[in-house]
Amino acid sequence: MTSDQMRIRSARAGASVTITDVAQLAGVSESTVSRVLREKGASSEKVRRRVRDAVETLGYVPNRLAGTLASAGSNLVGVVIASLGNVVFPDLLRGVSTALDAAGYQPVIGVTDYDVDREEKLVAAMLAWRPAALIVTGLDHSPRTSAMLRGAGIRIAEVLDVDGEGIDIVVGYSNRAAGEMSAMLLLRRGHRRIGYVGHDVSHDHRAEKRRDSFRTTLAREGLPLVAETIMPSSSSIESGRDGLALLLAAHPDLDAVYFSNDDMALGGLFHCRSHGIGIPGDLAVMGYNGLDITRLAPQPLTTILTPRTRVGEVAAQLLFAGGPAETVDLGFELIEGATV
Amino acid sequence: MTSDQMRIRSARAGASVTITDVAQLAGVSESTVSRVLREKGASSEKVRRRVRDAVETLGYVPNRLAGTLASAGSNLVGVVIASLGNVVFPDLLRGVSTALDAAGYQPVIGVTDYDVDREEKLVAAMLAWRPAALIVTGLDHSPRTSAMLRGAGIRIAEVLDVDGEGIDIVVGYSNRAAGEMSAMLLLRRGHRRIGYVGHDVSHDHRAEKRRDSFRTTLAREGLPLVAETIMPSSSSIESGRDGLALLLAAHPDLDAVYFSNDDMALGGLFHCRSHGIGIPGDLAVMGYNGLDITRLAPQPLTTILTPRTRVGEVAAQLLFAGGPAETVDLGFELIEGATV
DNA sequence: CTGAAAGCGCTAACAC
DNA sequence: GTGTTAGCGCTTTCAG
Numbered sequence: 056m057t058s059d060q061m062r063i064r065s066a067r068a069g070a071s072v073t074i075t076d077v078a079q080l081a082g083v084s085e086s087t088v089s090r091v092l093r094e095k096g097a098s099s100e101k102v103r104r105r106v107r108d109a110v111e112t113l114g115y116v117p118n119r120l121a122g123t124l125a126s127a128g129s130n131l132v133g134v135v136i137a138s139l140g141n142v143v144f145p146d147l148l149r150g151v152s153t154a155l156d157a158a159g160y161q162p163v164i165g166v167t168d169y170d171v172d173r174e175e176k177l178v179a180a181m182l183a184w185r186p187a188a189l190i191v192t193g194l195d196h197s198p199r200t201s202a203m204l205r206g207a208g209i210r211i212a213e214v215l216d217v218d219g220e221g222i223d224i225v226v227g228y229s230n231r232a233a234g235e236m237s238a239m240l241l242l243r244r245g246h247r248r249i250g251y252v253g254h255d256v257s258h259d260h261r262a263e264k265r266r267d268s269f270r271t272t273l274a275r276e277g278l279p280l281v282a283e284t285i286m287p288s289s290s291s292i293e294s295g296r297d298g299l300a301l302l303l304a305a306h307p308d309l310d311a312v313y314f315s316n317d318d319m320a321l322g323g324l325f326h327c328r329s330h331g332i333g334i335p336g337d338l339a340v341m342g343y344n345g346l347d348i349t350r351l352a353p354q355p356l357t358t359i360l361t362p363r364t365r366v367g368e369v370a371a372q373l374l375f376a377g378g379p380a381e382t383v384d385l386g387f388e389l390i391e392g393a394t395v
Numbered sequence: 396m397t398s399d400q401m402r403i404r405s406a407r408a409g410a411s412v413t414i415t416d417v418a419q420l421a422g423v424s425e426s427t428v429s430r431v432l433r434e435k436g437a438s439s440e441k442v443r444r445r446v447r448d449a450v451e452t453l454g455y456v457p458n459r460l461a462g463t464l465a466s467a468g469s470n471l472v473g474v475v476i477a478s479l480g481n482v483v484f485p486d487l488l489r490g491v492s493t494a495l496d497a498a499g500y501q502p503v504i505g506v507t508d509y510d511v512d513r514e515e516k517l518v519a520a521m522l523a524w525r526p527a528a529l530i531v532t533g534l535d536h537s538p539r540t541s542a543m544l545r546g547a548g549i550r551i552a553e554v555l556d557v558d559g560e561g562i563d564i565v566v567g568y569s570n571r572a573a574g575e576m577s578a579m580l581l582l583r584r585g586h587r588r589i590g591y592v593g594h595d596v597s598h599d600h601r602a603e604k605r606r607d608s609f610r611t612t613l614a615r616e617g618l619p620l621v622a623e624t625i626m627p628s629s630s631s632i633e634s635g636r637d638g639l640a641l642l643l644a645a646h647p648d649l650d651a652v653y654f655s656n657d658d659m660a661l662g663g664l665f666h667c668r669s670h671g672i673g674i675p676g677d678l679a680v681m682g683y684n685g686l687d688i689t690r691l692a693p694q695p696l697t698t699i700l701t702p703r704t705r706v707g708e709v710a711a712q713l714l715f716a717g718g719p720a721e722t723v724d725l726g727f728e729l730i731e732g733a734t735v
Numbered sequence: 736c737t738g739a740a741a742g743c744g745c746t747a748a749c750a751c
Numbered sequence: 752g753t754g755t756t757a758g759c760g761c762t763t764t765c766a767g
Contacts, residue, residue: 071548073760084738089762097736114546119523120469121760124460124743131503131524139492145485152479152506161520163471163503166492180501183459184471206454208411292691321688328693348661348688351632353668413744424754429746437752461744464759 072115081109092117123185132374133181133189134164135174137259140289141318142346143363144192147214150367151190158375160187167192169258169289175200182207188374190367194219195260212370215363216261217384225382226370230261233359233387234268237313237341240357242276244395246311246339249273251283252298252323253315254290262290262315265343269313282306290315295322303332311339311395317346317358324356324394339395345388355392362387412455421449432457463525472714473521473529474504475514477599480629481658482686483703484532487554490707491530498715500527507532509598509629515540522547528714530707534559535600552710555703556601557724565722566710570601573699573727574608577653577681580697582616584735586651586679589613591623592638592663593655594630602630602655605683609653622646630655635662643672651679651735657686657698664696664734680734685727695732702727 078085083102090096091106109115123129132155136144148164155162163184165177175197181189182203188210194217196204204211204222212224218231241249251270256263270280284302286294295314299322303309314320320342324334332338334354342349345360362385369383418425423442430436431446449455463469472495476484488504495502503524505517515537521529522543528550534557536544544551544562552564558571581589591609596602610620624642626634635654639662643649654660660682664674672678674694682689685700702725709723 071760075760085760086739086762087737090737093762095762099736102737114542116519116522116543118464118525118760120460120464120525121743122762124458124464124745125760125762127743127762129460139485139489142482142485145479145482149479149506152504156506161503161505163501164492165501166489166496179456182456185458185460202454203456292687296691322691325691325693347632351636351662351665353665411744415744425744426746426755427753430753433746435746439752442752458744461759462746464761465744465746467746467759 072113074115074117076113077106077109077115080113081105127185129185129187130160131163131184131186132160132371133178133184133186134162135167135177135181135189135191136164137167137169137192138289139166140291141316143215143344143361146363147192147367150364150369151371152367154368154371158371160371160375171197171200171258175203178203188212190214190370190374192216193260194221194225210374212374214366214370216264217382218264221380221382223380224370224373226366226373226385227383228361228366228385228387230264231268233343233361234265234270235272236389237265237343237359238269238272238276240389240391240395241311241313241339241341242273242278244311244335244339246395247278248281248306248308248310249278250281250302250306250309250312251314252295252302252312252319253283253285254294254319255285255287256315266315281309290318292318292322292325295319296326297322299323299326303338309338311335311341314340314342317342317344317349317356320356320358320394321346321349324354334394341395345390349392350390354394355390357392357395358390360388360390412453414455414457416453417446417449417455420453421445467525469525469527470500471503471524471526472500472711473518473524473526474502475507475517475521475529475531476504477507477509477532478629479506480631481656483555483684483701486703487532487707490704490709491711492707494708494711498711500711500715511537511540511598515543518543528552530554530710530714532556533600534561534565550714552714554706554710556604557722558604561720561722563720564710564713566706566713566725567723568701568706568725568727570604571608573683573701574605574610575612576729577605577683577699578609578612578616580729580731580735581651581653581679581681582613582618584651584675584679586735587618588621588646588649589618589651589653590621590642590646590649591653591655592635592642592659593623593625594634594638594659595625595627596655606655621649630658632658632662632665635659636666637662639663639666643678649678651681654680654682657682657684657689657696660696660698660734661686661689664694674734685730689732690730694734695730697732697735698730700728700730 074085078088167174190212211222213221215227217227284298286298342356342358345358349356414425418428507514530552551562555567557567624638626638682696682698685698689696
């Protein structure tokens with residue numbers, strides 16, 4: 056290799072400058088460079104200076120792959136969420152990201168799209184990076200996923216749901232309680248002919264729990280659900296709008312409708328507004344999540360505000376707090392808007 | 396160590412079963428296990444079976460750290476976004492995640508909160524994991540960040556903006572063109588006393604470009620911006636609402652207002668509705684982004700729809716397409732709603 | 736305070 | 752087809 060080739064090689068080497076290169080340039084051993092860089096163990100001011108200079112001129116970026124392999128212990132935290140199309144998850148991520156950041160960890164995210172098999176694959180893939188911990192959504196996993204999580208030897212946080220058995224740390228709120236509270240509110244306000252409009256919840260266990268509990272509560276109180284429309288797609292404004300249209304076409308006499316979440320409810324409100332249906336006079340509407348928009352609108356939606364960002368924060372903190380396995384129910388807040 | 400201790404150790408070892416353990420149990424060499432697992436090179440059915448069984452009974456999860464270090468080449472892709480509080484970024488991530496997924500890569504995300512220093516730190520941190528490629532938002536970086544990106548030796552995609560010089564791959568749309576188009580539309584519709592309500596754009600270069608171009612265009616057409624209100628916080632419905640209130644208090648005679656984005660514009664609409672200001676009769680309102688809600692509302696907002704999810708997809712694809720450095724302008728779509 | 740040596744768990748030639 | 756031998760780039764004892 057000519058010296059020209061070498062120059063080219065080192066120029067384009069970029070990220071592949073190694074600790075050996077730094078050591079050579081600084082005229083010290085690799086272990087010394089390592090110590091200086093991690094500020095572990097003592098070192099003389101002179102050596103530190105030389106190492107720092109070498110790092111600078113070489114543009115050395117430590118290879119954490121190698122570092123982690125050698126020392127065992129990465130700062131990666133896997134975060135497996137169900138979707139990015141539902142504000143709840145970005146909100147959750149925001150909390151996670153903030154807390155992880157403060158603790159020096161970095162999130163690696165994966166999106167399951169509510170698919171159990173994808174969750175399984177994702178968890179396996181994350182585990183392969185030997186993350187420091189893992190955050191997954193919900194308590195319902197495939198047996199293999201559960202087995203992997205249990206056997207991973209790292210702390211696991213399951214979030215956004217507390218209705219069920221957790222593996223280690225669980226942070227969330229009760230979707231069942233939310234469903235029940237919604238039913239009770241509608242009844243208390245005197246509504247008697249109640250319907251439900253939902254998205255496809257066959258894979259969204261949390262929405263399913265809300266619906267089941269809502270139904271059960273109504274039945275228990277002697278005023279069972281009159282009718283329901285389940286849209287085959289995931290939740291969206293559009294789907295809420297169309298869902299309500301369908302439901303009302305078949306049951307024009309309903310006096311209240313519970314939606315699977317705020318996006319759906321918003322669609323419902325839009326339908327009513329453009330069809331001259333008075334709210335809550337002609338029809339009461341209730342949602343779930345407490346999106347900013349539904350709370351700030353001129354006619355605020357009656358809904359339940361969930362502390363999802365806080366859930367992310369708390370989960371991320373608990374992961375590294377060294378405490379025992381525990382379930383933290385952060386609760387939720389009923390927003391008595393103007394639509395019920 | 397007693398056999399009991401060993402059992403305990405291996406039981407809790409969980410993720411730390413190594414390829415050596417598998418090799419031993421299967422009665423083959425480590426390289427054979429490696430080959431079987433990666434389906435590279437030939438192997439007899441018998442051996443494959445034994446290896447698979449061993450993997451299963453041991454619950455072996457390959458360590459990608461080691462794998463990557465040995466083979467050079469991870470499947471991680473760093474994604475640096477500005478925020479999670481603005482729908483644009485989750486939407487972008489959705490596209491990225493979909494495309495990456497299809498290609499067998501995994502996103503590692505970092506959030507800068509519009510802070511250049513945090514961006515610098517994040518880029519360094521991501522580079523330390525030797526990602527296969529990197530996606531960053533915008534074209535405006537600190538000199539050190541730019542240097543790192545250039546010297547990383549991997550493909551870089553800069554997204555959501557095409558107004559400026561890119562490093563490698565650039566996918567987005569022109570914020571300047573959007574600002575200009577908005578100004579021209581308002582003028583064409585006969586508005587003459589135009590104001591602007593924005594969030595703090597000192598770190599949000601894309602919003603800044605829209606505003607500057609909007610202003611410049613108005614001035615060029617001889618009808619300069621009458622007044623503007625800049626809220627000190629990041630964009631939100633609340634801040635748009637309060638911003639418009641302030642602006643109108645000082646300039647009640649405005650006939651149109653351009654907002655820094657749809658969230659802000661929504662807040663403006665809410666203010667108008669609760670103060671009896673007719674839209675677009677008394678005041679025209681224009682936003683930017685084309686959120687679902689603004690398009691589906693009974694009175695759809697006049698705005699510009701940006702293809703952010705597609706941007707994410709295209710960027711992720713181009714990263715691994717092996718093509719040359721290029722800039723892809725995906726354009727945007729003017730949504731002529733009912734508020735102008 | 737600093738250096739030498741031995742791995743971390745895996746892949747990649749190269750033999751056999 | 753399968754095993755052997757070297758590392759990948761770093762951290763970590765353990766000497767000195």
